[in-house]
Amino acid sequence: MAAAVTQGIGATAALSSANSNKFQFTTRRSLSERKGSSIVIRSDGNPRAGLNQHSNSTRQLVTNAVSTKPESAAASTVSKPGHELLLFEALREGLEEEMDRDPHVCVIGEDVGHYGGSYKVTKGLADKYGDLRVLDTPIAENSFTGMAIGAAMTGLRPVVEGMNMGFLLLAFNQISNNCGMLHYTSGGQFKIPVVIRGPGGVGRQLGAEHSQRLESYFQSIPGIQMVACSTAYNAKGLMKAAIRSENPVILFEHVLLYNLKERIPDEEYVLNLEEAEMVRPGEHVTILTYSRMRYHVMQAAKTLVNKGYDPEVIDIRSLKPFDLYTIGNSVKKTHRVIIVEECMRTGGIGASLTASINENFHDYLDAPIVCLSSQDVPTPYAASLEEWTVVQPAQIVAAVEQLCQ
Amino acid sequence: MACSATAQIIQPLSINSARSVDNSDACTKTLSPSSFLGSTPRINKKLFAVNKSISPLARRPTTVFAVSSDVVKEKKLKSNSSLSNLLITKKEGLELYEDMYLGRAFEDMCAQMYYRGKMFGFVHLYNGQEAVSTGFIKLLKKEDYVVSTYRDHVHSLSKGVPAREVMSELFGKTTGCCRGQGGSMHMFSKEHNVLGGFAFIGEGIPVATGAAFTSKYKREVLKEDCDEVALAFFGDGTCNNGQFFECLNMAALWKLPIVFVVENNLWAIGMSHVRATSDPQIWKKGPAFGMPGIHVDGMDVLKVREVAKEAIDRARRGEGPTLVECETYRFRGHSLADPDELRDPAEKAHYATRDPITALKKYMAENKLVSEAELKAIDKKIDELVEDAVEFADKSPVPARSQLLENVFADPRGFGIGPNGKYRCEDPKFTEGTAQV
Numbered sequence: 001m002a003a004a005v006t007q008g009i010g011a012t013a014a015l016s017s018a019n020s021n022k023f024q025f026t027t028r029r030s031l032s033e034r035k036g037s038s039i040v041i042r043s044d045g046n047p048r049a050g051l052n053q054h055s056n057s058t059r060q061l062v063t064n065a066v067s068t069k070p071e072s073a074a075a076s077t078v079s080k081p082g083h084e085l086l087l088f089e090a091l092r093e094g095l096e097e098e099m100d101r102d103p104h105v106c107v108i109g110e111d112v113g114h115y116g117g118s119y120k121v122t123k124g125l126a127d128k129y130g131d132l133r134v135l136d137t138p139i140a141e142n143s144f145t146g147m148a149i150g151a152a153m154t155g156l157r158p159v160v161e162g163m164n165m166g167f168l169l170l171a172f173n174q175i176s177n178n179c180g181m182l183h184y185t186s187g188g189q190f191k192i193p194v195v196i197r198g199p200g201g202v203g204r205q206l207g208a209e210h211s212q213r214l215e216s217y218f219q220s221i222p223g224i225q226m227v228a229c230s231t232a233y234n235a236k237g238l239m240k241a242a243i244r245s246e247n248p249v250i251l252f253e254h255v256l257l258y259n260l261k262e263r264i265p266d267e268e269y270v271l272n273l274e275e276a277e278m279v280r281p282g283e284h285v286t287i288l289t290y291s292r293m294r295y296h297v298m299q300a301a302k303t304l305v306n307k308g309y310d311p312e313v314i315d316i317r318s319l320k321p322f323d324l325y326t327i328g329n330s331v332k333k334t335h336r337v338i339i340v341e342e343c344m345r346t347g348g349i350g351a352s353l354t355a356s357i358n359e360n361f362h363d364y365l366d367a368p369i370v371c372l373s374s375q376d377v378p379t380p381y382a383a384s385l386e387e388w389t390v391v392q393p394a395q396i397v398a399a400v401e402q403l404c405q
Numbered sequence: 406m407a408c409s410a411t412a413q414i415i416q417p418l419s420i421n422s423a424r425s426v427d428n429s430d431a432c433t434k435t436l437s438p439s440s441f442l443g444s445t446p447r448i449n450k451k452l453f454a455v456n457k458s459i460s461p462l463a464r465r466p467t468t469v470f471a472v473s474s475d476v477v478k479e480k481k482l483k484s485n486s487s488l489s490n491l492l493i494t495k496k497e498g499l500e501l502y503e504d505m506y507l508g509r510a511f512e513d514m515c516a517q518m519y520y521r522g523k524m525f526g527f528v529h530l531y532n533g534q535e536a537v538s539t540g541f542i543k544l545l546k547k548e549d550y551v552v553s554t555y556r557d558h559v560h561s562l563s564k565g566v567p568a569r570e571v572m573s574e575l576f577g578k579t580t581g582c583c584r585g586q587g588g589s590m591h592m593f594s595k596e597h598n599v600l601g602g603f604a605f606i607g608e609g610i611p612v613a614t615g616a617a618f619t620s621k622y623k624r625e626v627l628k629e630d631c632d633e634v635a636l637a638f639f640g641d642g643t644c645n646n647g648q649f650f651e652c653l654n655m656a657a658l659w660k661l662p663i664v665f666v667v668e669n670n671l672w673a674i675g676m677s678h679v680r681a682t683s684d685p686q687i688w689k690k691g692p693a694f695g696m697p698g699i700h701v702d703g704m705d706v707l708k709v710r711e712v713a714k715e716a717i718d719r720a721r722r723g724e725g726p727t728l729v730e731c732e733t734y735r736f737r738g739h740s741l742a743d744p745d746e747l748r749d750p751a752e753k754a755h756y757a758t759r760d761p762i763t764a765l766k767k768y769m770a771e772n773k774l775v776s777e778a779e780l781k782a783i784d785k786k787i788d789e790l791v792e793d794a795v796e797f798a799d800k801s802p803v804p805a806r807s808q809l810l811e812n813v814f815a816d817p818r819g820f821g822i823g824p825n826g827k828y829r830c831e832d833p834k835f836t837e838g839t840a841q842v
Contacts, residue, residue: 140655154615
């Protein structure tokens with residue numbers, strides 16, 4: 001499973017070299033951040049949270065399915081060993097590095113200061129930076145999000161934490177009207193470099209209101225970018241990129257992924273907000289996913305590989321805008337697409353992505369796009385019901401088998 | 406009455422005392438019935454005895470919170486015309502007059518242009534409320550922030566945005582302050598620190614709170630020499646909105662350098678303030694959150710200016726926010742599309758007699774501050790300025806198609822990577838405004 005998650009050195013090196021070619025293509029346009037996001041070493045990770053139950057024997061079987069480039073692997077082991085941490089710590093590391101780098105970066109949210117954040121992403125930061133830079137707010141999402149927007153317009157770079165993404169529904173007014181629009185309605189005079197982040201998604205029996213996926217509600221707002229992190233590595237990289245971006249960025253984290261352990265590089269890196277991540281190259285079918293569903297997909301991929309299939313798995317990461325280049329190249333190669341998401345069926349990210357792919361790559365498709373989404377139901381409390389509202393690996397396997405007949 | 410009453414009003418209340426019942430009475434003491442020298446029977450009703458027997462279905466509001474402009478009366482009574490006793494110098498007087506006249510002339514021209522089909526949509530005019538804008542904004546520095554609502558033309562003008570830019574914006578031309586992309590309800594100016602222009606009420610208050618937060622942050626975290634103040638202007642209807650209360654709380658909690666200015670013109674489109682509000686005295690809501698709440702006659706620019714001075718200085722000193730309720734009135738309808746049938750003509754007539762521009766003129770004339778000729782010269786200058794603004798706007802070009810996709814993102818890479826591997830903003834069609842995004 002670990003290797004299937006493609007945190008093996010070889011595969012990563014392959015990916016990074018593939019990506020770096022693209023970087024060179026666009027670095028001409030002086031996109032300086034991209035230079036930093038290139039060749040990095042990612043060693044074996046161990047995603048916990050009960051996603052990996054299998055032993056070494058299975059891992060061996062799967063390793064063969066992952067393409068490797070030995071020469072790059074050799075080159076990559078020369079660098080520093082990296083350090084191991086959990087996803088929430090990676091987020092904190094990214095945040096702290098950016099706060100050290102730029103004194104205008106501040107954190108605003110409920111319980112982010114003295115409490116250290118309800119998921120400990122901001123633990124220790126208030127002690128280090130003070131109560132004004134890591135601001136504990138009263139429970140007034142709409143107003144403190146608006147306050148962050150006003151602060152961003154006047155020179156600061158706030159990072160707003162929604163204790164649970166669902167609470168940001170209360171801030172929808174400010175996010176839609178002000179965050180997304182003010183740069184435009186002011187004729188470009190004011191920029192809003194704000195980052196809005198928080199945990200969302202279906203957890204373990206958290207109930208309907210705490211299990212919401214807001215990416216589908218926010219996606220139509222013009223002027224904002226949305227990214228979803230899924231590993232400690234991309235969590236840190238996306239956090240840094242989001243803070244450095246001049247655009248308002250919404251960073252979606254997932255409640256169940258905070259304790260994923262991974263080894264990340266010691267050297268500084270910033271990822272690209274608009275790019276997707278190739279998790280596992282393949283030939284038979286393109287599976288597009290993001291956030292927690294990545295792990296369900298990779299678990300299904302293991303089964304599929306053992307059955308003889310070769311799925312290409314892409315973590316789209318950028319929910320708005322879509323990286324149509326990476327996605328398109330994949331579609332052109334495999335001609336079959338399955339989207340696996342945690343969003344609701346109606347009007348979700350998958351729905352938009354389906355439309356986008358149909359529009360742009362229709363000629364390359366051999367079959368209609370299959371979109372596996374959560375059921376259009378409020379998330380039930382009961383564990384058995386909750387399990388059936390989200391897409392499970394078995395369903396993904398079945399869908400691939402059906403598609404590749 | 407003017408000087409003594411305002412002197413009482415402007416004493417800032419300490420947070421502790423504001424919470425005690427006694428001191429909230431202190432606020433109301435300054436507004437005892439004897440301070441009201443009303444001239445019509447209607448006004449004799451006590452301010453804080455809202456007549457609850459009025460049926461909610463009654464269309465005429467019979468409780469009028471009116472305070473006649475006593476500046477002139479008081480000056481006569483004191484019969485001391487030495488210049489040192491006056492509230493303003495000649496220079497200040499002319500500045501205030503010019504600003505108010507500009508606001509009035511500009512808005513009147515807007516009405517004309519609207520009916521001639523030069524501007525469209527929702528246009529909300531400020532006629533009658535000039536004293537509030539001039540009284541407050543003329544005390545600000547260029548670095549101070551102003552946040553307004555959709556009734557924002559005059560706030561922008563007072564803050565220094567050129568009339569040409571505002572008029573162009575209203576005409577939807579590319580030379581407008583927001584390149585024609587904002588319109589009447591979204592006036593922004595980075596140079597003059599006008600942070601908008603918001604269409605939804607209450608939306609701007611958190612933004613103003615954020616600007617005040619930046620000011621405090623600069624001082625305390627970045628250790629910069631910063632004493633910038635933010636002013637948030639909004640109406641009586643907004644005072645029933647959650648964002649108002651949430652921001653009063655945060656501003657008082659962190660002692661943010663902000664002044665909340667309520668332009669209580671008694672009407673939210675067709676909803677009378679007393680029909681919408683359980684306790685119509687908005688200034689009382691300040692002490693509830695731990696800040697001074699002040700009520701002032703918003704038709705009298707000198708009174709507003711005195712109160713504003715204290716509130717702004719308080720904020721600059723770092724003592725925290727103030728809530729100022731300015732009792733004012735809009736002579737026109739809510740917007741140019743509003744037939745304005747609900748308001749009692751007698752009420753309108755009454756407030757017309759308290760026109761802030763006329764009142765200031767009278768004050769300056771009676772105290773021999775300025776001559777008629779000087780005022781006429783200003784009138785002429787402003788009229789020409791407004792005409793010039795219209796001409797400029799008329800001649801300006803409309804935005805080209807290429808402007809469509811600009812300014813959506815500060816970093817246009819936000820439009821993403823297209824199928825060909827290039828960023829969409831690198832597509833030549835992007836600058837033409839025809840690219841698919």
